[in-house]
Amino acid sequence: MAEPFDIAVLGAGPAGANAALEASRLGCRVVMIDEQSHAGGQVWRAKSAAVLSAPETPETSAGNQLRKAVSQSAIAHLGDARVWQIEQVPEGWSLQILVGGRSETIIAKALVLATGAREFVQPIPGWTLPGVIGLAGATSLMKQALMPPGHRTVVSGSGPLVFFVASEIRRLGGTVAAVVTPNSRMDWIGALPSMCRRPDLMWRGMVWMADLMLARVPIFWRHAVSDVRGEDAVSSVQISKLGPDWTPLRTVKTVTSDSVCLGNGLIPALEAAQLAGLEITHAPELGGWVPKVAKDGSTNLRGVFMCGDGVGIRGASAAEIHGKLAGLSAAEFTGKQVGLQKNRLYARYAAASSFGLAMTALSVPRPGLEKLATPQTIMCRCESLSRDQLLHEIEAGAASTNAVKSGLRAGMGPCGGKFCQTAIARLVASTKGLEEGAVPPHTARPPLRPVPVSALAGDFAYSDLPIPKPAPL
Amino acid sequence: MTQAYDIAIIGGGIMGCGTALRVAKGGMRPIVLDQGDLGQGASGVNAGTLSLQIKRVKLMPYALKGHAEWESIGDAVGFRKTGGYTVAFTEREAELLHERQTLKAEAGAPITFVSNNALRAAEPHLSHKVRAASYCPDDGYANSSLTGQYYRAQLRDNGIDYKERAAVTTIAGSAGGFELGTSKGVISATRVLLAAGAWLKPLAALLDVELPVQARINTVSVTERMPPLTSTVIGHATGLLTMKQKANGTVLVGGGWQGRGMPQEGRGEVLSSSVAPNLALAQYALPDLAKARVLRSWTGFEANVPDFYPLAGALSGVEDAYVLGCVRGGYTIGPYIGKLMGDYILGREPELPLFDPGRDFTKDVI
Numbered sequence A: 001m002a003e004p005f006d007i008a009v010l011g012a013g014p015a016g017a018n019a020a021l022e023a024s025r026l027g028c029r030v031v032m033i034d035e036q037s038h039a040g041g042q043v044w045r046a047k048s049a050a051v052l053s054a055p056e057t058p059e060t061s062a063g064n065q066l067r068k069a070v071s072q073s074a075i076a077h078l079g080d081a082r083v084w085q086i087e088q089v090p091e092g093w094s095l096q097i098l099v100g101g102r103s104e105t106i107i108a109k110a111l112v113l114a115t116g117a118r119e120f121v122q123p124i125p126g127w128t129l130p131g132v133i134g135l136a137g138a139t140s141l142m143k144q145a146l147m148p149p150g151h152r153t154v155v156s157g158s159g160p161l162v163f164f165v166a167s168e169i170r171r172l173g174g175t176v177a178a179v180v181t182p183n184s185r186m187d188w189i190g191a192l193p194s195m196c197r198r199p200d201l202m203w204r205g206m207v208w209m210a211d212l213m214l215a216r217v218p219i220f221w222r223h224a225v226s227d228v229r230g231e232d233a234v235s236s237v238q239i240s241k242l243g244p245d246w247t248p249l250r251t252v253k254t255v256t257s258d259s260v261c262l263g264n265g266l267i268p269a270l271e272a273a274q275l276a277g278l279e280i281t282h283a284p285e286l287g288g289w290v291p292k293v294a295k296d297g298s299t300n301l302r303g304v305f306m307c308g309d310g311v312g313i314r315g316a317s318a319a320e321i322h323g324k325l326a327g328l329s330a331a332e333f334t335g336k337q338v339g340l341q342k343n344r345l346y347a348r349y350a351a352a353s354s355f356g357l358a359m360t361a362l363s364v365p366r367p368g369l370e371k372l373a374t375p376q377t378i379m380c381r382c383e384s385l386s387r388d389q390l391l392h393e394i395e396a397g398a399a400s401t402n403a404v405k406s407g408l409r410a411g412m413g414p415c416g417g418k419f420c421q422t423a424i425a426r427l428v429a430s431t432k433g434l435e436e437g438a439v440p441p442h443t444a445r446p447p448l449r450p451v452p453v454s455a456l457a458g459d460f461a462y463s464d465l466p467i468p469k470p471a472p473l
Numbered sequence B: 001m002t003q004a005y006d007i008a009i010i011g012g013g014i015m016g017c018g019t020a021l022r023v024a025k026g027g028m029r030p031i032v033l034d035q036g037d038l039g040q041g042a043s044g045v046n047a048g049t050l051s052l053q054i055k056r057v058k059l060m061p062y063a064l065k066g067h068a069e070w071e072s073i074g075d076a077v078g079f080r081k082t083g084g085y086t087v088a089f090t091e092r093e094a095e096l097l098h099e100r101q102t103l104k105a106e107a108g109a110p111i112t113f114v115s116n117n118a119l120r121a122a123e124p125h126l127s128h129k130v131r132a133a134s135y136c137p138d139d140g141y142a143n144s145s146l147t148g149q150y151y152r153a154q155l156r157d158n159g160i161d162y163k164e165r166a167a168v169t170t171i172a173g174s175a176g177g178f179e180l181g182t183s184k185g186v187i188s189a190t191r192v193l194l195a196a197g198a199w200l201k202p203l204a205a206l207l208d209v210e211l212p213v214q215a216r217i218n219t220v221s222v223t224e225r226m227p228p229l230t231s232t233v234i235g236h237a238t239g240l241l242t243m244k245q246k247a248n249g250t251v252l253v254g255g256g257w258q259g260r261g262m263p264q265e266g267r268g269e270v271l272s273s274s275v276a277p278n279l280a281l282a283q284y285a286l287p288d289l290a291k292a293r294v295l296r297s298w299t300g301f302e303a304n305v306p307d308f309y310p311l312a313g314a315l316s317g318v319e320d321a322y323v324l325g326c327v328r329g330g331y332t333i334g335p336y337i338g339k340l341m342g343d344y345i346l347g348r349e350p351e352l353p354l355f356d357p358g359r360d361f362t363k364d365v366i
């Protein structure tokens, strides 16, 4: 086996890439692993090769700078590589990686987890129809392929992403039939003081809004898409007025469209952290369940550091700075001198976080939104389980996400629970009259991504299988 | 304070719930306490193999009865009697297979040896490298993940109280029996049954009894849905592979490969160095499995004492305290030995003998 790395970084987004750059700059041997081909993460996702000549945006230029810095560094960057297992070993930490159809092992003294976030989509009738995509998913599609999600799109969801997506669709030549958001104008005014700490980002938001207003795109404040209609694809959506806690009150309009973007904020991707053994706590203001991580990225597990949106949704700017902090902390752990370098970053981290957290506060769904799901609405897509089936199981006594998983297989399909567990935990909590913080996610288990048996088996001779002594007779 | 229960059963796995149902039928008022959810210990995460071919010879009569119990429960736990093959790939394994299955057949399991042609006709996707195979028509499986759901409904229907997320942390003797301190208040009961699986040692220590219980950390993996690949339960001569394709198309692979961790510290950890050879062996037996993607691997704690026979009977030195656990192949045998235990607590003569928890584990006394 090759000599262990000093540091393995999981995730090459703003957080992971900056952690890797800092540690590498200080002379650490760093490997950075990501399932995407190129560094940049979700926010600075690289364009696919077919559309490289397209004009720059702030995202692509920040991403290009980062990719350039990575390629000029000594970082060993493993793209198209999925980490499926994390284990503590005597040398530090070992990662099992699926790359090119094979499973390989990487060992490092320290581990930096920078797994980012994924989005939460509140299940509503019709949300499984082709033509419905996630709001954040739409940003990925547009960054990579430079194509709008359809000809005529309804863009619906909470927080800033809804305006970004709408303006991107227009920039790429699509039509926005309506913008629908559960936030009110007052919600946004309330966020102004925190937004003022990052005037640059606030300015970008104002440009999106101005564009939508000039184009006379209808904006439905304090509304939600309550039903997506169509036979085999989207044909129209219904829009409902929401109450103060986002409970749907009444349907106000039907809008024709061939595509819908839906999203209700981001949640930290913490399975890798759980697998490594980090403790988690519930922090709604950070997007839900988060691992316990200090502001310099250190954790109470020896040699494990974590940064970026995976420890709380603070946004890309904060992720960048948090990544630097975690990179420095990890380098320090491997014996490098970092002096006062961390101290210089804390104030910037606080300012960026304050902006990001204000956006998260706007994005986090309020309790009433759950009522958009009707008894027949599919909640677990892999196993096609409706809200009614889940409710029946919970009312019969299944009072945890693990118990619901055991009884119905919710979370045992290919997504491993990534798309259903938040909604299921909320349903358990609301049905049992518990706080969301009393219903933790189900036990995290490998593989973090599906792995073919052939990759696990590898090339082996039967006689090499380490077959232990048979059990007593 | 509420009236004392006739018995507090600590542990809501198969052993605890099975016994609770029996004593309730016999007129006692039990309560079942679990530190987590019912059926989230070994009973809810095991491979669900109901195979007589992997049972210990001396436990065969219990396993045959356990089979009958699961069969009568049927769909509620996804019971399927599919028949099962145990295969050997080398000369040595073939000898082992012959020797072991002969003894098991003598103990009452309807096991026969089959030709390669017969095996191929029945299981065309199986590897042609099989040297020898045995067959048992009674073998099959059930869905262990339904254990919690099933017993929760049974306890309800039989009016039996249970508390989940109620870990027992103290047990004090009192005039009328026992007072149990739990995270959900104090429970009084005339008797106690320790049915805490891999957690028996710390639990018995609360009564100052030392039980030499250890835990194995078994690994199970499941694939995505696949087209039909096998219709029976497939095992390996060494016991290091059990495999079946469920009605929904997923393939469940087990065999007792070891993860790591301690029962007191969470649910245990999967080790890639165990999963890899376990799945390699599965793929060797069923080459088409190569294409299947593994979606989840997990571990569970299986308790045992040094002689690998059950603890089932009165706890020595403590009046009105009982213990049931450490049953090898306990998923299969569980519902039956729970009944025996219930009868014993009710003061009836059990149909088959129990296993004295006070025996000398270093001597071959069973």
Ligand SMILES: Cc1cc2nc3c(=O)[nH]c(=O)nc-3n(C[C@H](O)[C@@H](O)[C@H](O)COP(=O)(O)OP(=O)(O)OC[C@H]3O[C@@H](n4cnc5c(N)ncnc54)[C@H](O)[C@@H]3O)c2cc1C
Pocket: A010, A011, A012, A013, A014, A015, A016, A033, A034, A035, A036, A040, A041, A042, A043, A044, A081, A082, A083, A084, A114, A115, A116, A117, A118, A119, A136, A137, A139, A140, A164, A266, A269, A272, A307, A308, A309, A310, A314, A315, A316, A317, A319, A448, A449
């Ligand atoms: C789909 C999506 C789109 C978004 N778009 C925007 C946007 O346009 N503008 C904006 O301001 N914010 C956006 N966000 C928010 C985003 O999370 C940013 O705040 C920022 O990207 C966070 O940086 P990060 O480095 O913490 O995580 P990320 O950028 O998410 O980076 C995490 C990286 O880890 C990799 N990874 C995770 N697990 C594994 C694994 N097991 N194996 C291999 N690789 C793994 C991922 O591929 C990813 O590249 C988006 C979020 C999502 C989920």
Ligand SMILES: Cc1cc2nc3c(=O)[nH]c(=O)nc-3n(C[C@H](O)[C@H](O)[C@H](O)COP(=O)(O)OP(=O)(O)OC[C@H]3O[C@@H](n4cnc5c(N)ncnc54)[C@H](O)[C@@H]3O)c2cc1C
Pocket: B010, B011, B012, B013, B014, B015, B016, B033, B034, B035, B036, B037, B038, B039, B040, B041, B042, B043, B044, B045, B046, B047, B048, B049, B050, B166, B167, B168, B169, B195, B196, B197, B198, B199, B200, B203, B217, B218, B219, B220, B242, B254, B299, B300, B301, B302, B324, B325, B326, B327, B328, B329, B330, B331, B332, B333, B334
């Ligand atoms: C991975 C695996 C695969 C297996 N495969 C098979 C198979 O294919 N076929 C087969 O026949 N057998 C199999 N077995 C064996 C079988 O699962 C066990 O023998 C059986 O389930 C044990 O049941 P139990 O009730 O004794 O233990 P458990 O099901 O573990 O129940 C013990 C319960 O006690 C609770 N508890 C512990 N301490 C306390 C406390 N202080 N207070 C309150 N509650 C407490 C726990 O939470 C737990 O729910 C397997 C075992 C494992 C682990």
